Amino acid sequence: MTFRLAPLQRGDLARCAELETLVFPDDDPWRESAFQSELDAGYEYFGAYTDEAGLVGYAGVSVLGVKGNAEASVHNIAVDPAWQGKGIGRALLRALLARADEVAAPVYLEVRTDNEAAIGLYEAHGFTRIGMRRRYYWPSGADAYTMARPAQAAEEAP
Numbered sequence: 001m002t003f004r005l006a007p008l009q010r011g012d013l014a015r016c017a018e019l020e021t022l023v024f025p026d027d028d029p030w031r032e033s034a035f036q037s038e039l040d041a042g043y044e045y046f047g048a049y050t051d052e053a054g055l056v057g058y059a060g061v062s063v064l065g066v067k068g069n070a071e072a073s074v075h076n077i078a079v080d081p082a083w084q085g086k087g088i089g090r091a092l093l094r095a096l097l098a099r100a101d102e103v104a105a106p107v108y109l110e111v112r113t114d115n116e117a118a119i120g121l122y123e124a125h126g127f128t129r130i131g132m133r134r135r136y137y138w139p140s141g142a143d144a145y146t147m148a149r150p151a152q153a154a155e156e157a158p
């Protein structure tokens with residue numbers, strides 16, 4: 001099984017919205033227009049592509065500010081359920097972190113407190129829990145942890 005990462009293409013955003021309904025059925029999955037807005041805002045999105053199935057995952061991050069005074073936020077990361085557990089989520093997250101590390105930005109994100117797979121992925125990449133947001137997700141009312149990864153200069157990153 002091979003996949004490659006590349007900047008997410010606007011032509012793939014309908015597929016992203018389709019995947020959202022599979023991976024976030026309880027929590028107001030993003031529509032295509034939400035992804036359009038993210039790209040319009042200049043946020044950085046990667047897609048994971050396979051020869052067999054085309055787009056099978058995507059992830060996005062905002063990196064704001066300049067080196068020494070930058071901050072990054074993971075906006076989204078998801079892998080097609082049929083392609084999970086094959087290292088694609090890890091590769092996508094690492095692509096986002098590499099962008100943050102270019103400007104030594106600390107990275108923040110929210111994750112459902114019951115999302116063991118995602119929490120495991122984040123903890124394996126230096127994130128720790130720094131807070132809790134009650135009833136953060138809609139319409140499920142699920143709670144979120146806020147997690148943070150301290151700033152790392154590109155040359156120090158694993």
Ligand SMILES: CC(C)(COP(=O)(O)OP(=O)(O)OC[C@H]1O[C@@H](n2cnc3c(N)ncnc32)[C@H](O)[C@@H]1OP(=O)(O)O)[C@@H](O)C(=O)NCCC(=O)NCCS
Pocket residue numbers: 023024077078079080083084085086087088089090091110111112115116117118120121124
């Ligand atoms: C979270 C998600 C992106 C991980 O993607 P993936 O391609 O399945 O993950 P990978 O195969 O790259 O696994 C990377 C690491 O994630 C963690 N992980 C993945 N699946 C896991 C599971 N079922 N249980 C516990 N940890 C898991 C492990 O730390 C794993 O590393 P390891 O294989 O060395 O143990 C994927 O499960 C997903 O799309 N979930 C639905 C959407 C979502 O919850 N997004 C996060 C929102 S905050």
